[in-house]
Amino acid sequence: MDFLNNYLIYLIPVMGLIGIIAMATKAAWVTKQDAGDGDMAQLAGYIADGAMAFLRAEWKILSYFVIIAGILLAYSGTTVATSSPVIAISFVIGAFLSAFAGFLGMRIATKANVRTTQAARSSLAQALRVSFTGGTVMGLGVAGLAIIGLGSLFIVFYQVYVVKVAGSSVNGEAMAKALDVLAGFSLGAESIALFARVGGGIYTKAADVGADLVGKVEAGIPEDDVRNPATIADNVGDNVGDVAGMGADLFGSYVATMLATMVLGREIVSHDAFGGIAPVLLPMVIAGLGLIFSIVGAAFVKIKNENDSVQKALNIGNWASIILTAIATYFVVQWMLPAGEFHMVRDEDASHVIKTGIIPFTKDGVFGSIVVGLIVGTLMSIITEYYTAMGKRPVLSIIRQSSTGHATNIIGGLSVGMESTVLPILVLASGIYGSYHFAGLYGVAIAAAGMMATTAMQLAIDAFGPIADNAGGIAEMSRLPEEVRHRTDNLDAVGNTTAATGKGFAIASAALTSLALFAAFVGVAGIEHIDIYKADVLSGLFVGGMIPFIFSALCISAVGRAAMAMVEEVRRQFREIPGIMEYKAKPEYEKCVAISTKASIREMVAPGLIALITPVIIGFAFGPEVLGGLLAGVTVSGVLMGIFQSNAGGAWDNAKKSFEKGCMINGEMHYKKSEPHKASVTGDTVGDPFKDTSGPSMNILIKLMSIVSLVIAPHLNAHVAAPTAMKHEVKKEVKVQALSSPIIKIEKKA
C-alpha cells in the first residue's frame, strides 16, 4: 500500500499506456481484416485520400494558429509573476495530441469502413465486430493519449514548481502555478477541438446537404449513389466531421474536465497519504479506471445471430463499464481521501466562507457528487433519446405535421427542439444543486469527471456510427447485394440513436465542466462575487448570451453557402459530363471534395476566433467580474442552443427515416416520395447543420471560452483596476487592494 501511495502519481500515465497498447492491438486486428475487392477498395481509397487531404489542409492553417498563440502565451508568461512561459510548451503539446487523436481515429475509421462492408457480406455479427472495434480504437486512443499527456505533464510541473521549490505549498501559489501551466495543455487541446469540430462539421454537412439536394431531390437517385459527384465528399465528411472532429472534441472535454477538477482540488486542504494532493490526483485516477473498464466493457459488445439486437449489445457494454468504474471509484475515493471534513483554502478566512457560500464536505460527499454526475449523464441520454427516437411522441408529431407541407414540418421540428430543453435543464440544474450540496464546487467538478470517466467507451459507441454509415455508403456505391446493405443499415440506424444520446451526454458534461472551470476561474482571478445586479456584469451576461447565436449563425450559414456551391458543381457535372447517369462516365469526385475542403477551412476561422478572442477583450477591458458575467451568459445560452439544435436535428432526421417503413397519418399510409416524405426531407436538411455543425460545437464553445478565461485569470488579477468608464472605479480599486487574493493570504499565515 505504501508503494502504491508513493507511486500513484506515476501509475496514472501507465494506465494511459495500457489504453494505448490495447488500442494498438485492436488497430492491428482491424487492419488485417479483408478489405474487399477492386471496386470497393477503389472507393474506400477515394474516401481515405479525401479525408487525409482535408486533415492536411486543416493542419496547415492550425499550425500557423498554434505558433502565433504559442508565442503570445510564452510572451504573456514572461510578463506576469504568477505565470510562466512554459505554458506555451504545454499548449503546443495539447494541440498536437488533440490533432493526433483525431488523426488516429480517422485513420482507423477509413480502414474499418470498407472492412465492415466486406464483413457485412458474411454476417451482421462480424460487421458489428469490425465497426465497433474501429470505434474502440478511436475511444482508447483519445482517452489514452489524454491521460498520458496530462498525467506526464503534471508529474513534470509538480516536480519543477512544487517538489523542487523550498517552502512551496501544495495548496498555495506554487501548485497554482503548476496547474496554470498545465491549463495550457487543455487550452491547446480545446482550441484544436473547436476548429476540428467546426471545420469538420461544415465539411460534412456542406457535402451531405449538397449531395442530397441535387442527388435525391433533383436527379432522383438514392443517397450514396456512385453517379452523384458529391457522394465521395459526403462519405469523407462522415470521417472528418463525425470521427476526427468528434475525437478532438472529446479529447478536449476529457482533459478540460480533469483540469478543472484539479484546479479546484488544489484549493482543498487534505491530510492524505499523497502529500496533500489526493484531491488533485483523484480525477486523473478516476479517468484511468474508466479507461481500463472501458476495455473490459468493450469485450461485452457482441452479438451471435442476425436477429440479435445491436443496441442491446452496445448498452450491455456501456453499462458494464459504467458500473464497474463506479464501484472501483467508490473504493478509490475511500482509499485516497482522508476521513473528516475538507475545507477549501479560500474558506479559511471565515468572512469569506459566508460570502461565497463554500461549504465543508467529506469523502462520502465526493462519492455522492460522482453518483450525481452519473445520474445526470444517464438521464440526459434517456431524455435525448426520447426526443429524437422513432415512434415516440416528438418525432410522431413532426411526422403528422409533415402532412400539411414543408412549413408545418419545420414549425413542428423547431417546436420539438425548443421544448426538448426543459427536462435537460431541470436535470442539469438539479445536478448542479445536488453535486454542490455533496461537495461544494469540487463536487460539481468531480461530478463532471465521473460522467466523463468512461469516455473511451462512449466514444467507441459514438465512432462506430459513422463507420457503419460509411460502410453502408460503400456497399451502395459498389452496388453490393441487398442483404449487405440491409445489415449495414441495421448498424447505421443504431448509430443514429447513439449519435443523438452521445450529444445529450456531451452537452451535460460540457455544462458541468464549464461550471467547474467557471468556479476555478473565480478562484484564480481572486474575485469575491459575480454580481449580475451590477450594470456592467449584466451587460457582460447579455453579450455572453448572444455569442452562441452568432456562432451558430456563422456555422449554419457557412453550411448553407458551401452546400449551394456544391449544388452548383453537381448540377454542372450532370450538365457537362455526358454519360454519368448511365454509369458510362465517372463524375469528378475530387472537385466536390475540394469545394468542401476549401469552404470548411475558410469558414471555421471566424467562429473560432470569436470564441478565443472575446474573453480576452472583455477580461482586459472590463475586468474579471464582467468576464464572469460573460461566461455565465455563454454557458446558459450555449447549453440551451446546443440542446435545441441537436434535438431538433435528430428529431427531423428520424421523422424522415420513419417514412422509409411508411407512416400512418390520419389513417392513411405514406411512404418515400410521398408529399409528406418530401416535407420531411426538407426538415432533415435544415436539421443537418443544426445537429452536426452548430449544435455540437456549442459544447466546445462554452468550454473553450472558460479555459481561455482561466488561463488569462492571473493576468486579470494584475489588471483588475483597469480603467472603466464607471464612476465608482476608485472605490472598487480600494476594495480590491483591501481584499487581495485569498490564496496569498493563507500562505502568509502559514
Add this chain to the structure above:
Amino acid sequence: MDFLNNYLIYLIPVMGLIGIIAMATKAAWVTKQDAGDGDMAQLAGYIADGAMAFLRAEWKILSYFVIIAGILLAYSGTTVATSSPVIAISFVIGAFLSAFAGFLGMRIATKANVRTTQAARSSLAQALRVSFTGGTVMGLGVAGLAIIGLGSLFIVFYQVYVVKVAGSSVNGEAMAKALDVLAGFSLGAESIALFARVGGGIYTKAADVGADLVGKVEAGIPEDDVRNPATIADNVGDNVGDVAGMGADLFGSYVATMLATMVLGREIVSHDAFGGIAPVLLPMVIAGLGLIFSIVGAAFVKIKNENDSVQKALNIGNWASIILTAIATYFVVQWMLPAGEFHMVRDEDASHVIKTGIIPFTKDGVFGSIVVGLIVGTLMSIITEYYTAMGKRPVLSIIRQSSTGHATNIIGGLSVGMESTVLPILVLASGIYGSYHFAGLYGVAIAAAGMMATTAMQLAIDAFGPIADNAGGIAEMSRLPEEVRHRTDNLDAVGNTTAATGKGFAIASAALTSLALFAAFVGVAGIEHIDIYKADVLSGLFVGGMIPFIFSALCISAVGRAAMAMVEEVRRQFREIPGIMEYKAKPEYEKCVAISTKASIREMVAPGLIALITPVIIGFAFGPEVLGGLLAGVTVSGVLMGIFQSNAGGAWDNAKKSFEKGCMINGEMHYKKSEPHKASVTGDTVGDPFKDTSGPSMNILIKLMSIVSLVIAPHLNAHVAAPTAMKHEVKKEVKVQALSSPIIKIEKKA
C-alpha cells in the same frame, strides 16, 4: 410656478384626459367616413363580428383569472405587514383598463378598415388619412388610459399611505407600500397583455397559415379571396392579434416602465419643490408630455399626391414627436429636479455603496440617461429595419438561398435571425452601461421611460399597418378595381416595415424595463447581491434561460396545431360544399372563425401560467437571490429569442414579398409561382408564428415575470430563510438577520 409645483401631481391625469379627448374627436371623425357599399359593408361586418366574438370568449376566461388572482392577492396582502389587500383592487383596475384599451383599438380598427378601402377608391392621401387616424385613436387611447389610471391611483395611494400617515417618509416604507399597491395595477395590465398577445397571436397565425396553406398553395387562389373559407378568420386575426393584442401589450409596457422608474425613484433622496417625490413623478410627467407631443406629431403625418412617400410622412410625424418630447423633457428635468448630487437611500450605509456599486448622480445625468434611451430606441429600429427590409443584404441572402429549395431558404432565414441578435445586444449592453453611468439604476429605468414616452405615436404607426392590411383584404374580397388594391398594397408594404421596426423598439424597451424592474425587485426584496457564482443562483439562471424556449415552443406548436385544424376544415368545405370555387356558394366563414377562437383561447393558458407561476414557485422555494438568477436568465434568453424570432420572421416575409416584383438570382429573373418563390412561401409560413406569436410575446414574458417577482418581493423578504437543502443555510440566515432591509435601517436613523 408655485401653483404648478403644488398641483403637478394632479396635472398628470389631466394630460391623460387630453389624450382621451383627442382620441374621441378622432374616433368620431373616422366613424363618420363613408363605409362603402353592400358587399364591402357585409364583409367588414363579418370581420367586426368575428373580432368581437373572440374578445368576448377571451374576456370570459380572463375574468375567471382576474377574480382568482385578485382573491389571492387580497389574501396575501392581509398576511404580510408590508403589503395591503388594496393591491387586489389596483390589480383589477389594471386588468380592466388593459382589456379596455385593446377593445377601443379593435373597435376603431374594424371601422377604419372598410373606410380605408372606401377612401382608397379616391386617393392614397385620403386612405392614409383614414387608416392612420384609426391607428392614432388606438395610440391615444392606450397612452391616455394608462396615464389616467396610473396617475389617479398614485394620487389616491400617495394620500392614503404617505400624506395622511404621520411620521411617514417619502423615501421610506410608507411610500414603498404605496408603490407596492400600485404595482398591482401594472401586474393586472401586464397579465392581460400576455394573454391578449399570446391568444391574439395564436389566433391570427392559425388563420393566416391555414388560409395560405390551402388557399394559396393547394387551391391556387390569391390571399384574401372571398372563396377561401378561412379568409374572414384571417382578417379577424389582424384585428385581434396585431391591434387588440398589441394595444394591451404596449399598455402593459408603458405602465411597467413608469412603475419601475417610480419604485427606484422612491429610493432617491431629493430635496425638491414637490415634497421630495420629483423622481417618482418624473416618469409620469415625461409620459404625459410624450402623449401631448404625439398628438402634435400626428398632425404632420399626411401626403398630398399619389407618389408621395408614405414612409416619409410617418417618419416626419414620428421624429417631430420624439424631438419635441426630448426638448420638453430637458426643461422639465431642469425644473423638477434639484441641483447637486442625488443619493439613493440604500447608499446611505457606506459599506453598502461599495458593495452594490450604486453611484451618486445629478439631474444632468438623468437627462443624459433619457438621451441614451432615445438613442438605443432609434438604433434598435434602424438595425431591425436593416435585417428585415427588402433589398438589403440579409433579405437578399435568403432570396438567393431560395433558389436551391425550401431547406436552404429555412437555413438562410434562421441564420439571418441568429445573426441579427449581435448588434441589438451590443447596443443594449452599451445602453445599460451608459444609462447606468449617467444616473445609476434610476438612469436605466428613466432611459426606458424616455424611449416609451411617445408610445402613443409609436402605437399609431404600428396599428396603422393592420388597418391597411385589412383594407386591402376587403378590397380583394370585394373584387374592387386594381388601383384600389394598389393603393392599399402601398400602405400595407409600409405597414410591414413599421411592424418590424416597432418590434425592435418594443424588445429594447422591454429589456430596459425588465432591468429596471429587476433593480426595483432587488431593492424591495432587500438582498445585497445576485451572485451567479453560487450553485443555486446559477441553477436559477439556467432554469430562467430555458423558459423563453418552452414558452416559444408552446406558442409555435399551438399555431401549428390550430393551423392544421384550419387546413382540414377548409379542405372539408372545398370538398363538401359544391360551387364555392365558382362563387356560387358561400363558404362557412363562421366555422373557421370558431376554430381560431377556440384554439387560441385554449392554447394561451399554458404559456400564460408558466410566466405567472414560475417566479412564485422559485421565489418561495429558494428565496429572492435564486429568483433574481431566474429573472436574469429569462431576460437575457427572452431578449435573444425575441430578436431572433421577430427578425427571422420579418426577413422571411420580405424575401417572399420580393418575388412579387421579381428577383434576380444568378442572372435569372424569378417571379411568383416559380420554384424559388415556393421555397420563400415556406419560409414566410414558418416565420409567421415566429414574428407574430412567440417573438413579440417575449417582451411581455420577461416584463410580467419581473413584475410578479416585484409584487411578491416583500413576501419573500419574510421567507428568505425558507428551507433549502444547502448546508450553509444556517449561516445564510444569520447573515440576513444581521443585514435587514437597508430601507428600514435608514428610517431608524431618521
